Amino acid sequence: MKERLRAALRAALTQRLGVPPAELPDFSVEVPNLESHGDFATNAAMLLAKRLRKAPREIAGLLGPALQAAPEVDRVEVAGPGFLNVFLKADAWRALLWDVLAAGADYGRSARERPARVMVEFVSANPTGPLHFGHGRGAVVGDVVARLLAFSGHQVQREFYVNDAGKQVRNLVLSMVHWLRKDRGLPGELPADGYHGAYVADLARAAPAELTRFLPGEPDEASLVALERFGVAAMLDAIRRDLDDFGVAMDRFSSERELLGSTRLAELLQELQARGVYEERDGARWFLADRFGDEKPRVLIKSDGSHTYFANDLAYHLDKLRRGFERLINVWGADHHGYVPRMRAALQALGQPPEALEVILVQMVSLLRDGQPVVLSKRAGDIVTLREVFEEVGRDAARFFFLLRGSDSQMEFDLELAKRRSMDNPVYYVQYGHARLCSILARARERGLPVPGLESRGALSLAPLELPEELRLVKKMAALAEVVRRAADSCMPHQVVYYLQELTADFHSYYTTYGKTSPILGGPAERVAARLVLVLALRQVVANSLGLLGVSAPERMESLGAEGEEG
RNA sequence: GCGCCUGUAGCUCAGCUGGAUAGAGCAACGGCCUUCUAAGCCGUGGGCCGCGUGUUCGAAUCACGCCAGGCGCGCCA
Numbered sequence: 001m002k003e004r005l006r007a008a009l010r011a012a013l014t015q016r017l018g019v020p021p022a023e024l025p026d027f028s029v030e031v032p033n034l035e036s037h038g039d040f041a042t043n044a045a046m047l048l049a050k051r052l053r054k055a056p057r058e059i060a061g062l063l064g065p066a067l068q069a070a071p072e073v074d075r076v077e078v079a080g081p082g083f084l085n086v087f088l089k090a091d092a093w094r095a096l097l098w099d100v101l102a103a104g105a106d107y108g109r110s111a112r113e114r115p116a117r118v119m120v121e122f123v124s125a126n127p128t129g130p131l132h133f134g135h136g137r138g139a140v141v142g143d144v145v146a147r148l149l150a151f152s153g154h155q156v157q158r159e160f161y162v163n164d165a166g167k168q169v170r171n172l173v174l175s176m177v178h179w180l181r182k183d184r185g186l187p188g189e190l191p192a193d194g195y196h197g198a199y200v201a202d203l204a205r206a207a208p209a210e211l212t213r214f215l216p217g218e219p220d221e222a223s224l225v226a227l228e229r230f231g232v233a234a235m236l237d238a239i240r241r242d243l244d245d246f247g248v249a250m251d252r253f254s255s256e257r258e259l260l261g262s263t264r265l266a267e268l269l270q271e272l273q274a275r276g277v278y279e280e281r282d283g284a285r286w287f288l289a290d291r292f293g294d295e296k297p298r299v300l301i302k303s304d305g306s307h308t309y310f311a312n313d314l315a316y317h318l319d320k321l322r323r324g325f326e327r328l329i330n331v332w333g334a335d336h337h338g339y340v341p342r343m344r345a346a347l348q349a350l351g352q353p354p355e356a357l358e359v360i361l362v363q364m365v366s367l368l369r370d371g372q373p374v375v376l377s378k379r380a381g382d383i384v385t386l387r388e389v390f391e392e393v394g395r396d397a398a399r400f401f402f403l404l405r406g407s408d409s410q411m412e413f414d415l416e417l418a419k420r421r422s423m424d425n426p427v428y429y430v431q432y433g434h435a436r437l438c439s440i441l442a443r444a445r446e447r448g449l450p451v452p453g454l455e456s457r458g459a460l461s462l463a464p465l466e467l468p469e470e471l472r473l474v475k476k477m478a479a480l481a482e483v484v485r486r487a488a489d490s491c492m493p494h495q496v497v498y499y500l501q502e503l504t505a506d507f508h509s510y511y512t513t514y515g516k517t518s519p520i521l522g523g524p525a526e527r528v529a530a531r532l533v534l535v536l537a538l539r540q541v542v543a544n545s546l547g548l549l550g551v552s553a554p555e556r557m558e559s560l561g562a563e564g565e566e567g
Numbered sequence: 568g569c570g571c572c573u574g575u576a577g578c579u580c581a582g583c584u585g586g587a588u589a590g591a592g593c594a595a596c597g598g599c600c601u602u603c604u605a606a607g608c609c610g611u612g613g614g615c616c617g618c619g620u621g622u623u624c625g626a627a628u629c630a631c632g633c634c635a636g637g638c639g640c641g642c643c644a
Contacts, residue, residue: 026584034587043586046624056624080587081624126644168644193643284642295570295640302642309644337571338639363572364637405580408572410637412579417593421606426592428606436604443603486583498581501591512599512608521603557606 002029002040002482005067005086009044012066017052017059031479035468038077038085039093039475045082056082093474094462100477100537101454108480108544112153119320120146122331123243123250124161127235128172129197131242131386134333137362137411139386140402140550141493142331143248145360147548148488148496149329152481157325158251160243161316164232165257166309171195172235173228176204177219186216197383203231242387247395247550254319256312264315265307268350269300277349292345292354310339314346321352329491334361334408360491362407368414393418396551400427403497403549426501431554433504434546436511437539438555444521444532451536452529464527465534467518469510473534476503477541484548493549500545507538 006029013019027044045060052059060078067076067084072092077085100107122142125135142158150156163169175194179201182188190196207230214223236253243250259265269285272278277288283303290296300311320328332339340361344354367374367384374384390398397418404426405411421428444451452460465471479499487495511520520531543553 028584028586030583030586032587033590037587041587046586049624083587163644166644282642286642299642304642306642308642313644333638334572335638336644340571361572361638409580410573414579425606429592432604432606436607440603447603483583490583492583494581495583498591501581505591508607509609511603512605515600515603515608519603557604 001072001088001092001478004070004072005029005040005042008067008070009042009063012063013044013048016062016066017048019048019051023051031475032083032085035472037079037083039088040086041079042084042086043082045078045084049082060084090466090471091463093471093478094465096474096478097462097533097537098454098457100540101457101533104540105544105547107540108484108548109151110153110481110485115154116327117155117157117325118149118327118329119157119159119323119325120149120329120331121159121161121320122146123239123248124163125239126163126168127232127239128168128195129199129235129383130238133367133384133386133389133413134365136246136386136389136398137365137402137407138331138333139243139246139248140399141360141362141407144403144493144496144549145329145331145488145491147550148484148493151548152485152488154327154488158249159320160239160250160253161313162232162236162253162255162257163309164236164255165260165312167193169228169232170224172200172231173224175200176207176227176231177224179204180207180212180215184216203234206234207231242385245395246386246390247399254316256316259316259319260307260312264319265311268311268315268318271350272300275349287346287349289342289345289349292348294341294345298342310342310346314343317343317347317357318350318352321347321356326356327358328356329358329360331360331362334363337361358491360407363410365402365411365413368412368416370416371414374415389413389415396431397425397427399549399551400430400497403493406492406494427551428557429508430500430504430542430546431552432557433507434539434542434553435555435557437507437535437542440520440535441532441539442555444528447521449521449525449528449532451532456529456533460529460533461526462530462533464524464530467510467514469506469513470531470534473503473506473510473538476506477537480541480545496545496548500542500549503538503545504542507542 009027009029010021010024013024014021025044025047027042027047029040029042032038032041045063046056048059049056057078060082063084064076064078067073067086072088074087074089076087079085103109120142123131123135123139125131131139146156146158171191171193172195174191178188178190178194183205207227211223211227211230214220219227269278272287277291278300279286279288279297284299285301286297287300289298298310299308301307317328340359344357347357348354393401393415401413401418417425441451465474483495483499487493514520520535521528546553
């Protein structure tokens with residue numbers, strides 16, 4: 001509808017006001033904040049005031065009739081400084097309910113004229129331990145951004161980059177060796193950057209005997225590598241399980257080590273060399289990143305001949321582009337932000353579009369228990385794992401909480417609050433909306449009331465839906481596709497959360513306001529039928545939205561009991 | 568010192584690419600359950616949108632400068 005109004009405005013501007021098509025202003029067509037300002041409003045007249053040397057309201061008066069021509073339009077008003085407010089006929093809105101039922105689980109999905117091939121790389125935690133609490137936010141944000149992109153018509157691939165080649169995995173295996181020796185009473189110390197957690201000892205003890213034959217001696221390189229592979233594989237398995245149980249899917253785990261084995265890096269270095277942006281200094285090899293907007297040159301090959309993490313990661317990003325992905329979305333912790341200009345510089349230096357790389361920087365999450373920060377001692381190796389958190393508060397609540405704030409705001413995650421089954425907890429509010437809708441339908445069937453389906457389209461009139469609250473709900477449902485597209489394009493999944501909260505709030509309000517005077521299942525049969533169509537459509541929209549967040553849509557929720565201190 | 572993020576109600580945060588009278592939840596206070604789940608609803612109070620200048624028909628939103636908090640500035644990952 002928005003697009004049709006836009007087209008009508010463009011036509012009116014060129015034909016009635018003689019504005020050349022090339023000089024059309026970039027006017028808006030928006031849903032206004034106030035309902036009295038119509039279903040849609042445009043600022044076109046104000047933008048043209050200067051050029052046409054006319055008062056905005058006068059121009060608006062000329063444009064109005066053009067919009068009026070559309071069959072869905074009820075009336076058009078000139079308002080305020082020169083806004084055009086467009087009101088649609090109620091019937092035009094009501095018809096949308098059938099569209100919702102027809103589309104079902106696909107309602108809100110968009111098709112793109114030109115879908116982009118998008119890679120979302122996220123989590124990418126070192127395979128040296130289980131996912132900890134801090135990984136949760138990036139995991140959910142990446143997961144939902146991927147869902148949103150796919151639902152809004154793009155082709156999406158999700159990947160986890162496995163840093164299985166560097167110093168960290170070496171620290172892991174050395175830590176394992178330390179624990180093995182300790183078990184046997186052999187001398188030795190944990191390496192300075194070693195891993196303290198008890199899980200490392202468990203991991204070491206789980207190693208098959210043939211991998212620990214070097215004991216009681218010191219391991220040679222081959223033994224170390226073998227044990228390292230074992231440790232990494234086991235940790236990666238644990239990470240996969242954590243993600244799986246948290247509702248986060250990956251299409252592929254890309255191994256840094258395997259990528260190293262390919263010739264990508266060598267080619268890349270040659271290419272940089274050929275372009276004259278690669279130099280040797282002090283025994284190391286540098287990429288002259290400062291020529292491409294970064295602060296300073298960056299080392300690719302260290303003086304000991306090993307690669308920096310950056311070198312390998314750059315090879316990986318190039319690999320993504322070669323595999324045909326046009327948009328590379330990475331979800332990184334905000335502490336890695338300094339890395340962005342470096343990667344962009346390198347892509348640019350290699351003749352790739354630097355803007356292909358989009359980085360979602362997620363800010364820190366502080367963990368609270370009952371309002372007090374949870375203090376963690378890194379030295380003692382105590383970490384709060386992601387699994388502990390979602391097992392404590394529940395997967396739905398954990399996911400919802402991580403999505404509750406924009407990625408670039410730091411946030412607090414209060415365990416007690418997330419667990420609380422009360423009004424403070426927004427996830428239950430939304431889920432309860434869905435359960436309530438289901439319960440109305442169940443009650444209707446119990447009472448033997450016919451629940452209309454799509455087959456009633458055409459036969460059943462929706463005209464009895466005349467309450468302002470009912471029309472408001474329909475209008476909000478109409479916005480889903482645009483909300484999803486917007487959230488996807490801007491990588492802001494929290495927008496869907498807010499949408500969902502508004503939608504369910506409108507429903508709860510409608511339900512309660514009329515619960516006594518005009519209950520959904522009361523009154524004339526035609527009205528009940530029409531309202532059941534509204535309920536069916538609402539349930540679909542709520543379910544689809546929850547689905548996009550990876551949060552379950554329960555059909556019923558256990559009642560807490562009104563007189564409940566218990567529980 | 569330089570760079571990135573943030574600063575909006577008592578608290579936690581929305582506010583889309585500049586639009587009309589700045590919103591939500593929680594907290595506080597007052598109401599609503601014989602009838603579709605009260606995990607709900609209705610109402611009241613609460614604001615220098617960090618500060619200042621600029622851009623323009625119009626700024627919480629854009630630009631610049633300050634102030635405050637967080638993070639980063641390795642031949643670490």
